Amino acid sequence: MSRKMKLYVFDHKGAPDMPREARVCTGAPFDPTDIIPIPCMSFLIDHPDKGLILYDTGWSKSERHHRPWSIPEDMNVISRLAQLGHKPEDIKTLIMSHLHHDHSGYVEHFNNAEITVSDREFTGVAKLYALGMLQPHGGLYIGSDVQSWYDAKLNWKLLGDDEETVSIADGVELLHFGPGHSFGILCLVAHLPEHGTVVIAGDVIYCRENIGPPAYPPMVVYDLDGYKLAVDRLLGYVNKHKATIWYGHDTEQFDTLIKSTEGCYE
Numbered sequence: 001m002s003r004k005m006k007l008y009v010f011d012h013k014g015a016p017d018m019p020r021e022a023r024v025c026t027g028a029p030f031d032p033t034d035i036i037p038i039p040c041m042s043f044l045i046d047h048p049d050k051g052l053i054l055y056d057t058g059w060s061k062s063e064r065h066h067r068p069w070s071i072p073e074d075m076n077v078i079s080r081l082a083q084l085g086h087k088p089e090d091i092k093t094l095i096m097s098h099l100h101h102d103h104s105g106y107v108e109h110f111n112n113a114e115i116t117v118s119d120r121e122f123t124g125v126a127k128l129y130a131l132g133m134l135q136p137h138g139g140l141y142i143g144s145d146v147q148s149w150y151d152a153k154l155n156w157k158l159l160g161d162d163e164e165t166v167s168i169a170d171g172v173e174l175l176h177f178g179p180g181h182s183f184g185i186l187c188l189v190a191h192l193p194e195h196g197t198v199v200i201a202g203d204v205i206y207c208r209e210n211i212g213p214p215a216y217p218p219m220v221v222y223d224l225d226g227y228k229l230a231v232d233r234l235l236g237y238v239n240k241h242k243a244t245i246w247y248g249h250d251t252e253q254f255d256t257l258i259k260s261t262e263g264c265y266e
């Protein structure tokens with residue numbers, strides 16, 4: 001019997017300190033005490049032909065990002081892989097949705113992988129780094145993370161604007177979006193034989209509430225017009241393919257997902 005593609009959800013622990021207005025920007029007065037915890041995830045596909053495909057790598061390391069709360073050792077991406085019997089060097093295909101610190105921790109451990117990222121995202125971050133505009137231990141992009149990626153001499157593959165849809169393996173593709181939430185984002189699509197098509201939004205849409213109606217963007221938006229175009233294109237794809245969308249940081253939806261310690265999607 002031929003093997004089926006499996007999709008695992010890695011839980012990297014939610015951030016306990018995200019103000020509600022930062023996730024869904026309604027224009028209400030900013031209240032830093034009105035907090036909703038938000039999940040942080042990455043995803044692993046075990047593909048019968050292509051092998052392991054990792055999409056994102058979760059939080060930046062605690063020593064790199066000085067946050068006021070900690071992440072248990074058994075919840076980082078290295079531990080999540082180990083819990084399934086894998087090592088970072090087993091990963092030959094790594095896809096980065098974008099390079100914000102809650103999606104790109106530990107990337108320097110994946111020096112056996114071809115690491116695919118939007119050219120705009122990579123170049124935008126490299127420019128900020130080269131100009132000395134990244135904080136070493138804070139901000140959306142972490143300077144000490146970027147330094148570690150350069151030191152590790154990683155194998156990056158940059159997707160240009162003309163590559164809007166990219167096939168990764170049979171039943172797995174990327175949707176490439178230009179400037180919006182960040183400089184450039186990649187969504188992962190998995191056409192699962194039993195569960196159907198899943199579109200992992202990778203922060204093109206944070207959560208259900210951003211769609212509305214009425215629609216509200218998150219606070220972190222690099223290009224608002226591009227953000228709206230990306231949301232429209234993504235929702236168009238989801239409707240056309242009768243797909244399920246997994247939002248980047250939706251607390252309610254996250255609670256319903258099967259985590260890698262419990263099982264997988266096929």
Ligand SMILES: [Zn+2]
Pocket residue numbers: 098100181182203
């Ligand atoms: Zn982000």
